[in-house]
Amino acid sequence: MKNKYYYECVDCGNKIETTEVVYLCPICEKKQDKNLPPKGVLKVLFNYSDLKTKTFKSLEKKHFIDLLPINSAKSLGFLRVGNTPMYKISKLENQKLDFSLFIKDDSQNPTFSFKDRASILVSAFAKENKIKTISAASTGNAGSSLAGICASQNQKAIIFVPATAPKAKLTQIVMYGATIIPVMGTYDDAFDLCVEFSKKFGWYNRNTAYNPLTIEGKKIVSFEIFSQLKQILPDRIFVPVGDGVIISGVYKGFEDLLKCGFISKIPIIIAVQAEGSQNLIKNINSKSFKYTPSKTIADSISVDIPRNFNMAVQFMKKYKGESIIVSDKEIINASTLLSKNTGIFAEPAAATAFAGMLKYKEMNLIQKDSKNLVLLTGSGLKDLNSVQSEITIPEPIDPKAKNLEQLIKNRLS
Numbered sequence: 511m512k513n514k515y516y517y518e519c520v521d522c523g524n525k526i527e528t529t530e531v532v533y534l535c536p537i538c539e540k541k542q543d544k545n546l547p548p549k550g551v552l553k554v555l556f557n558y559s560d561l562k563t564k565t566f567k568s569l570e571k572k573h574f575i576d577l578l579p580i581n582s583a584k585s586l587g588f589l590r591v592g593n594t595p596m597y598k599i600s601k602l603e604n605q606k607l608d609f610s611l612f613i614k615d616d617s618q619n620p621t622f623s624f625k626d627r628a629s630i631l632v633s634a635f636a637k638e639n640k641i642k643t644i645s646a647a648s649t650g651n652a653g654s655s656l657a658g659i660c661a662s663q664n665q666k667a668i669i670f671v672p673a674t675a676p677k678a679k680l681t682q683i684v685m686y687g688a689t690i691i692p693v694m695g696t697y698d699d700a701f702d703l704c705v706e707f708s709k710k711f712g713w714y715n716r717n718t719a720y721n722p723l724t725i726e727g728k729k730i731v732s733f734e735i736f737s738q739l740k741q742i743l744p745d746r747i748f749v750p751v752g753d754g755v756i757i758s759g760v761y762k763g764f765e766d767l768l769k770c771g772f773i774s775k776i777p778i779i780i781a782v783q784a785e786g787s788q789n790l791i792k793n794i795n796s797k798s799f800k801y802t803p804s805k806t807i808a809d810s811i812s813v814d815i816p817r818n819f820n821m822a823v824q825f826m827k828k829y830k831g832e833s834i835i836v837s838d839k840e841i842i843n844a845s846t847l848l849s850k851n852t853g854i855f856a857e858p859a860a861a862t863a864f865a866g867m868l869k870y871k872e873m874n875l876i877q878k879d880s881k882n883l884v885l886l887t888g889s890g891l892k893d894l895n896s897v898q899s900e901i902t903i904p905e906p907i908d909p910k911a912k913n914l915e916q917l918i919k920n921r922l923s
């Protein structure tokens with residue numbers, strides 16, 4: 511192998527060795543059916559036996575570069591992407607937990623979502639290959655992420671989004687100076703348009719899963735988890751799932767660590783989906799993929815045909831992953847509980863993972879003293895609308911009112 515890495519097709523096993531831009535496996539790409547998940551998503555693989563013999567003292571940031579398909583950490587620019595905080599929560603609703611609960615707060619990324627992990631690697635690869643323009647289709651977060659990352663890296667971003675995306679996400683895209691193309695249609699329409707026009711105009715496409723580097727960028731979270739827990743693995747990780755790229759990234763990170771000999775097993779990963787968009791979980795064991803049109807308040811995980819279905823399911827089967835469905839009501843309740851108990855306000859898609867953990871807890875599926883981690887993937891400020899029906903902001907008080915003391919007393923009760 512002359513390069514540091516190569517690609518392998520998750521469907522046919524075809525190996526591709528190149529440092530040029532590649533998207534899907536050229537053999538499987540010809541067999542697409544628009545009602546089925548895409549075939550030919552590529553996995554980036556390394557020469558693990560070489561890496562094993564290297565003496566890594568720790569898995570600090572500077573070492574991650576050995577497990578990334580880029581040449582230099584300098585290409586990752588100046589924004590702090592990843593290295594997000596991990597908190598240990600010992601109490602919920604004033605009750606002491608009899609297991610360890612960790613929260614990895616990825617809303618603390620530059621554009622306030624987990625998507626920055628993928629955008630930064632795609633952007634770094636573009637930089638090293640002298641590509642100036644990067645495109646993406648997005649339900650909102652991937653687009654706002656790519657727009658922000660490109661702004662920091664002096665690159666041009668072109669973003670296709672459904673016109674109905676939450677306003678904060680649309681605003682971010684425009685503020686970061688990207689070219690925004692709102693589409694009168696669904697995310698799937700935006701995705702296809704982005705692929706078509708990227709080919710036509712020669713833009714580098716960051717579409718999730720379609721670009722294999724999106725999975726590689728997301729895997730870094732697992733290296734961080736391992737290092738933040740002082741090289742002890744959690745027993746369980748709750749991950750919100752839409753297209754299945756984050757969950758594949760989490761698995762891929764641990765699989766890399768396994769292949770390098772740093773760990774000897776992979777944690778149980780729980781895919782959490784919304785009741786109104788459960789197309790990945792519902793099809794895990796089905797012979798032929800069938801989807802139901804999605805409807806959920808968790809817009810970032812509202813997906814009809816998961817773009818990384820094949821890889822995600824392969825990982826889940828190989829490493830005995832679990833899954834759980836939560837309703838929109840459970841998502842909102844979880845979001846409220848999380849905010850009140852921790853000061854962390856998550857967007858609905860992120861709160862979905864927390865809702866999954868709460869449901870496991872209610873069902874007594876979390877063993878005493880086990881270590882559990884919830885991946886919070888985005889900030890609540892990105893989608894204020896979804897919680898408006900759940901809250902009331904009271905009428906203003908008149909500071910000159912005679913009964914002001916009484917008015918304030920009433921609010922306290």
Ligand SMILES: *Cc1c(COP(=O)(O)O)cnc(C)c1O
Nearest residue numbers: 651752753754755756859887888
């Ligand atoms: C994109 C996204 C997800 C889901 O990731 P997939 O790779 O689509 O499964 C979850 N939460 C947030 C906040 C996201 O933006």
